[in-house]
Amino acid sequence: MSPVVSARKLDIKGIVQGVGFRPYIYQLAAAHDLKGSVVNTGFGVRVHVEGRPEKVAGFCRAMATHGPPMARITEITEHQSPPAGFSDFTIGQTDRGTASVNTFVCPDTAVCADCLREMHDPRDRRYRYPFINCTNCGPRYTIVYDLPYDRPYTTMKHFEMCDQCRAEYHDPSSRRFHAQPNACPVCGPGAVVCHSTGQKIPCTDPIAHAADQLKAGAIVAIKGLGGFHLAADAANCKAVAGLRRKKGRAEKPFAVMASGLEQVRTFARVSPEEQDLLTSSQRPIVLVEKKASNFLCDAVAPDNPCFGVMLPYTPLHHLLLEHGFAALVMTSGNAAKEPIVTDNEGAFFALGGIADYFLIHDRDICVRADDSIVRHVAGTQRVIRRSRGYAPAPLALNFRCPQILACGAELKNTVCLTKDENAFLSQHIGDLENPGAFDFFRSTIDHLRGLFDITPEVVAHDMHPDYMSTRYALAQSAVKHVAVQHHHAHVVSCMAENRISDTVIGLAFDGTGYGTDGRIWGGEVLVADAAAFVRAAHLQYVPMPGGNAAVADPRRMAAGWLHQAFGNQWVDLDLECVRSRDPEELAVISRMIEKQINSPLTSSMGRLFDTVAAIAGIHSGPVEFEGQAAMKLEAAAGANPGLLDQKACYPYDLPADTHGAIEIRPLIRAVVDDVQAGRSAAEISRRFHSTLVYLFSRICDQIRARQGISRVVLTGGVFQNACLLSAMAGRLTAMDFSVYTHGLVPANDGGISLGQAVAAAAGMP
Ligand code: ZN
Ligand code: ZN
Ligand code: FE
Numbered sequence: 001m002s003p004v005v006s007a008r009k010l011d012i013k014g015i016v017q018g019v020g021f022r023p024y025i026y027q028l029a030a031a032h033d034l035k036g037s038v039v040n041t042g043f044g045v046r047v048h049v050e051g052r053p054e055k056v057a058g059f060c061r062a063m064a065t066h067g068p069p070m071a072r073i074t075e076i077t078e079h080q081s082p083p084a085g086f087s088d089f090t091i092g093q094t095d096r097g098t099a100s101v102n103t104f105v106c107p108d109t110a111v112c113a114d115c116l117r118e119m120h121d122p123r124d125r126r127y128r129y130p131f132i133n134c135t136n137c138g139p140r141y142t143i144v145y146d147l148p149y150d151r152p153y154t155t156m157k158h159f160e161m162c163d164q165c166r167a168e169y170h171d172p173s174s175r176r177f178h179a180q181p182n183a184c185p186v187c188g189p190g191a192v193v194c195h196s197t198g199q200k201i202p203c204t205d206p207i208a209h210a211a212d213q214l215k216a217g218a219i220v221a222i223k224g225l226g227g228f229h230l231a232a233d234a235a236n237c238k239a240v241a242g243l244r245r246k247k248g249r250a251e252k253p254f255a256v257m258a259s260g261l262e263q264v265r266t267f268a269r270v271s272p273e274e275q276d277l278l279t280s281s282q283r284p285i286v287l288v289e290k291k292a293s294n295f296l297c298d299a300v301a302p303d304n305p306c307f308g309v310m311l312p313y314t315p316l317h318h319l320l321l322e323h324g325f326a327a328l329v330m331t332s333g334n335a336a337k338e339p340i341v342t343d344n345e346g347a348f349f350a351l352g353g354i355a356d357y358f359l360i361h362d363r364d365i366c367v368r369a370d371d372s373i374v375r376h377v378a379g380t381q382r383v384i385r386r387s388r389g390y391a392p393a394p395l396a397l398n399f400r401c402p403q404i405l406a407c408g409a410e411l412k413n414t415v416c417l418t419k420d421e422n423a424f425l426s427q428h429i430g431d432l433e434n435p436g437a438f439d440f441f442r443s444t445i446d447h448l449r450g451l452f453d454i455t456p457e458v459v460a461h462d463m464h465p466d467y468m469s470t471r472y473a474l475a476q477s478a479v480k481h482v483a484v485q486h487h488h489a490h491v492v493s494c495m496a497e498n499r500i501s502d503t504v505i506g507l508a509f510d511g512t513g514y515g516t517d518g519r520i521w522g523g524e525v526l527v528a529d530a531a532a533f534v535r536a537a538h539l540q541y542v543p544m545p546g547g548n549a550a551v552a553d554p555r556r557m558a559a560g561w562l563h564q565a566f567g568n569q570w571v572d573l574d575l576e577c578v579r580s581r582d583p584e585e586l587a588v589i590s591r592m593i594e595k596q597i598n599s600p601l602t603s604s605m606g607r608l609f610d611t612v613a614a615i616a617g618i619h620s621g622p623v624e625f626e627g628q629a630a631m632k633l634e635a636a637a638g639a640n641p642g643l644l645d646q647k648a649c650y651p652y653d654l655p656a657d658t659h660g661a662i663e664i665r666p667l668i669r670a671v672v673d674d675v676q677a678g679r680s681a682a683e684i685s686r687r688f689h690s691t692l693v694y695l696f697s698r699i700c701d702q703i704r705a706r707q708g709i710s711r712v713v714l715t716g717g718v719f720q721n722a723c724l725l726s727a728m729a730g731r732l733t734a735m736d737f738s739v740y741t742h743g744l745v746p747a748n749d750g751g752i753s754l755g756q757a758v759a760a761a762a763g764m765p
């Protein structure tokens with residue numbers, strides 16, 4: 001009598017393609033003495049196993065609890081199945097199928113330790129090969145045209161594998177079984193070094209050649225995973241200054257790449273949590289505290305207490321950094337506000353005037369992805385720019401969501417597509433006023449829609465009528481359009497990330513967002529759920545003389561506030577931000593404010609930070625990028641500002657009613673008094689931060705007393721301010737509020753699209 005055989009069919013969803021899932025299943029089946037098959041499908045992976053019932057059960061248990069490092073299972077569906085009489089266990093051909101695609105694409109992953117070991121082994125056939133990878137590491141999202149994740153649907157389709165690579169690819173016991181980017185020096189991509197004209201430089205080791213040029217002070221454009229970098233020796237001040245001049249970027253900090261943690265520690269302080277982030281497989285840029293004395297040029301991150309640091313994440317980076325640099329500046333390879341360049345021809349065209357040499361290769365980049373940026377604040381990683389390594393991993397929603405496209409905001413744009421319980425937040429796209437970024441926006445939407453087979457029934461967008469993202473949304477036909485207020489979207493984004501749905505008090509602090517009254521909001525207290533909100537309090541309105549010109553020059557914004565606080569006499573104040581302009585200019589600004597000419601009203605918190613920075617003389621003059629003055633104001637508070645001192649607060653009043661404007665004039669007058677009394681920038685900054693913490697925590701307390709809401713959400717770009725975030729969260733927690741903040745989703749406008757999608761879903765009948 002033959003033994004009892006039972007069979008099971010399993011459908012597995014999640015990040016299960018391109019991560020070594022099938023060989024893992026193959027080996028697991030062998031360990032349990034089972035026959036059957038495993039195959040990639042449009043929805044994920046399908047497994048058929050048969051054998052002794054207890055072995056089948058053991059297999060199912062093991063599969064649910066363990067998996068290859070890059071895999072992420074979101075759902076397993078088990079079906080009973082009649083035994084099919086398999087004689088062995090096979091890995092089947094990919095079934096592209098006709099059903100809806102329901103699988104995920106893995107984000108790009110830093111080269112793994114096994115591959116690095118081989119790369120450094122002179123006996124290995126991939127010794128010093130800059131494109132080594134395996135099923136556990138390497139490019140993914142940036143090389144994928146379409147699903148299923150198979151070589152013909154990636155930019156590796158042009159490289160035919162040699163016999164040895166092919167054998168690995170087909171051997172279930174190999175680390176490279178079905179590793180789609182599998183390659184070697186014989187059959188795979190190769191690196192070359194070129195002059196800025198595009199003319200190839202003949203040499204045996206292009207990476208060594210590029211390293212020599214970098215050491216000699218050259219700027220080298222380097223093709224990476226999601227786009228080009230512009231590199232320069234971070235210890236060579238002439239080179240760094242040259243890069244700043246040619247890129248037209250005077251002060252905005254440059255990121256650096258160092259060969260390892262030890263090198264990073266020579267110029268920055270690294271906490272254990274920051275170390276984990278630096279060495280994570282996502283390999284983001286991590287903001288770490290500068291050491292007072294270090295070998296890097298001041299021009300790398302002038303007037304900034306932090307360095308943005310990353311470790312090498314491609315094999316090519318490792319080989320380059322082994323040439324003994326303290327660190328390399330590695331800034332995005334783009335011209336002005338354009339998206340980063342991804343193709344070789346485009347690079348010579350766009351970067352030829354900046355770079356002296358080009359270190360390029362012939363593996364195409366299908367999807368552009370900037371380096372991600374994170375900062376560890378108040379016990380958690382805060383993703384400031386979510387891109388390479390993070391996108392397009394899905395964010396799990398706490399409800400089943402219809403298919404929605406959310407188009408995001410205008411600056412720091414991302415888009416979001418939803419399907420089932422998943423939100424696919426795109427990589428960082430950029431500022432849509434730039435035509436190149438707008439093209440990138442459209443192609444990202446098309447690409448993600450195709451990859452995840454999403455046909456949106458709703459397109460959500462910002463309320464601002466002139467945003468490019470709004471115009472795009474309204475131009476889509478045969479869908480429902482839903483406008484979501486900017487700060488409501490910020491609050492819902494934070495709620496969605498924290499998987500909460502109940503009514504919250506949302507503190508949404510940012511620079512600019514279109515309000516329901518047509519004014520520019522930004523210092524907002526909303527009582528909100530995902531579907532709707534009430535504006536409970538906001539900073540009092542103040543004119544922005546010159547509109548956008550007041551964003552570009554905080555002194556103008558200060559003029560708006562000083563006029564509120566002192567009337568016409570503001571022009572006589574003995575303040576640097578007033579003195580530094582000639583009387584005629586001041587008269588023009590005064591007239592604009594009084595006659596309400598081109599002086600839109602704003603309740604922006606970002607602009608209040610700019611104002612205090614200008615009045616305190618911390619930043620006098622135009623800004624190079626939004627938030628620059630506010631960042632300096634934060635830095636002035638010092639590393640351990642000790643903000644929880646109520647006595648340090650400037651005078652403030654609580655809003656009288658439930659829709660109240662918060663009176664800020666007493667604060668402005670007190671800051672002016674402090675400046676005139678010669679108090680330090682550090683003290684003024686600390687007092688200002690303290691005031692915000694006490695003022696807004698008391699407003700939350702008022703709302704709790706009235707409405708019984710004890711959950712507070714902190715969101716908006718201003719909460720990238722680590723000092724404000726930690727102090728506000730700390731104070732509210734001490735007052736027994738449940739506080740929710742951003743982690744994987746940016747607090748800035750990069751998180752808006754997620755909030756729009758979830759708000760639109762909540763508002764659906
Ligand atoms: Zn590897
Ligand atoms: Zn090969
Ligand atoms: Fe915003």
